Amino acid sequence: MRDVAVIGIGMTEFGEIWEKSFRELVAEAGIKAIMDAGIEGEEIDALYIGGMSTGRFIGQEHVGSLAVEVAGLEDLHIPSTRVEAACASGGVAMHQGYLAVASGMYDIVVVGGAEKMTDVVGGEATNILASAADREWEAFFGATFPGLYALMAKYHMHKYGTTQEQLAMVAVKNHYNGSLNPKAQFKRRISVEDVLKSPMVADPLHLLDCSPISDGAAAAVLAPLEIAKKYTDKPIKISASIQATDTLSLHGRKRFDALPAAQHAAKLAYEKADIKPKDVDVAEVHDCFTIAEIIAIEDLGFVEKGKGGKATEEGLTALDGEIPVNTSGGLKAKGHPVGATGVAQINEIVLQLRGEAGERQVKEAEIGLAHNVGGSGGTAVVHILEVI
Ligand code: COA
Numbered sequence: 001m002r003d004v005a006v007i008g009i010g011m012t013e014f015g016e017i018w019e020k021s022f023r024e025l026v027a028e029a030g031i032k033a034i035m036d037a038g039i040e041g042e043e044i045d046a047l048y049i050g051g052m053s054t055g056r057f058i059g060q061e062h063v064g065s066l067a068v069e070v071a072g073l074e075d076l077h078i079p080s081t082r083v084e085a086a087c088a089s090g091g092v093a094m095h096q097g098y099l100a101v102a103s104g105m106y107d108i109v110v111v112g113g114a115e116k117m118t119d120v121v122g123g124e125a126t127n128i129l130a131s132a133a134d135r136e137w138e139a140f141f142g143a144t145f146p147g148l149y150a151l152m153a154k155y156h157m158h159k160y161g162t163t164q165e166q167l168a169m170v171a172v173k174n175h176y177n178g179s180l181n182p183k184a185q186f187k188r189r190i191s192v193e194d195v196l197k198s199p200m201v202a203d204p205l206h207l208l209d210c211s212p213i214s215d216g217a218a219a220a221v222l223a224p225l226e227i228a229k230k231y232t233d234k235p236i237k238i239s240a241s242i243q244a245t246d247t248l249s250l251h252g253r254k255r256f257d258a259l260p261a262a263q264h265a266a267k268l269a270y271e272k273a274d275i276k277p278k279d280v281d282v283a284e285v286h287d288c289f290t291i292a293e294i295i296a297i298e299d300l301g302f303v304e305k306g307k308g309g310k311a312t313e314e315g316l317t318a319l320d321g322e323i324p325v326n327t328s329g330g331l332k333a334k335g336h337p338v339g340a341t342g343v344a345q346i347n348e349i350v351l352q353l354r355g356e357a358g359e360r361q362v363k364e365a366e367i368g369l370a371h372n373v374g375g376s377g378g379t380a381v382v383h384i385l386e387v388i
Pocket of ligand 1: 087122126129145146186201207208210211212213288332336375
């Protein structure tokens with residue numbers, strides 16, 4: 001297997017973007033990444049694009065072909081594949097792109113992710129998202145994603161004494177980081193009191209404990225490490241790209257205080273990259289709800305199981321903390337156009353490792369990690385990226 005590098009990144013602003021269509025978002029992110037990599041369209045060998053439920057959100061399937069057309073690459077007839085793994089669609093698309101380059105099958109691969117969620121009304125978005133849970137045994141009986149993560153939050157609070165204030169501190173931190181990110185959906189700073197006073201969505205999760213409904217797209221260009229320097233002075237090596245699975249349903253799991261698929265992916269990723277959790281300088285984790293970030297930093301081994309709330313309270317994951325987490329604002333504040341999220345996380349880690357993250361730059365960041373989850377943990381993808 002060959003070593004693989006990210007040689008270009010690009011993304012749109014995330015938010016409620018009514019003035020741009022799905023195809024315009026895909027084109028914008030893709031063109032930005034291609035220009036960033038300094039490649040010609042003719043050099044692209046393949047395309048993978050993450051999209052969770054384009055058919056139900058905007059009535060558009062067959063997104064692989066659409067992406068080729070909007071990029072003007074139709075005469076090349078390159079393979080272009082849409083990848084679906086719920087909210088981990090972007091992360092799994094990255095994994096597919098990585099495998100394609102690592103295997104030697106292709107040299108230059110563009111990975112994208114996109115979703116346009118705000119064209120449907122709120123209740124319909126919740127119902128579409130619930131199709132990533134077990135429709136027959138969870139969603140049919142009224143379970144929604146806020147509801148499923150609320151169960152995990154209740155269990156974590158009961159077992160480890162995690163508090164509502166500690167959950168709220170995740171949102172406060174990520175909104176602060178989002179205020180430093182021009183592409184974030186929410187740039188307003190909030191307080192713990194704001195979170196606790198916001199409407200209850202699914203006890204104990206308030207509105208400000210939830211990631212929003214968002215539109216947006218992100219892209220990255222991959223190449224074999226050995227030729228990456230031809231394109232950029234700052235190639236970022238993908239030291240590990242690991243995908244793992246678990247039960248689709250939450251009730252099918254052996255434990256509720258962790259996402260075993262994420263733990264498994266993280267363990268294999270650390271082995272592959274030959275690093276320990278403490279070596280990670282910056283991480284983007286899947287904070288679809290505040291409890292999800294607390295569970296993620298435990299699953300990734302940044303802190304012991306059960307200590308995620310306390311660690312957040314003590315500032316371990318703050319921008320100036322020991323392991324800054326979700327410097328982009330995370331799903332919570334940057335936004336969560338589900339198919340795009342995994343690729344947007346890679347965008348942030350690459351910016352950080354290149355030293356181009358502006359006001360939210362983490363000093364001397366050399367190793368970054370991205371953790372992307374589908375559903376309540378049925379899919380997890382962990383990428384470790386490194387400055388070379
Ligand atoms: N964080 C911060 N602010 C939010 C927000 C969020 N998650 N969701 C909505 N808002 C803001 C809106 O911008 C709006 O502000 P304004 O009045 O200043 O314009 C206000 O809150 C009301 O917005 P609205 O769209 O009416 O909210 P809603 O009640 O329809 O939806 C949620 C709120 C939390 C239910 C919705 O964002 C949601 O379902 N989130 C979870 C998404 C999800 O499950 N993703 C998959 C994860 S696995």
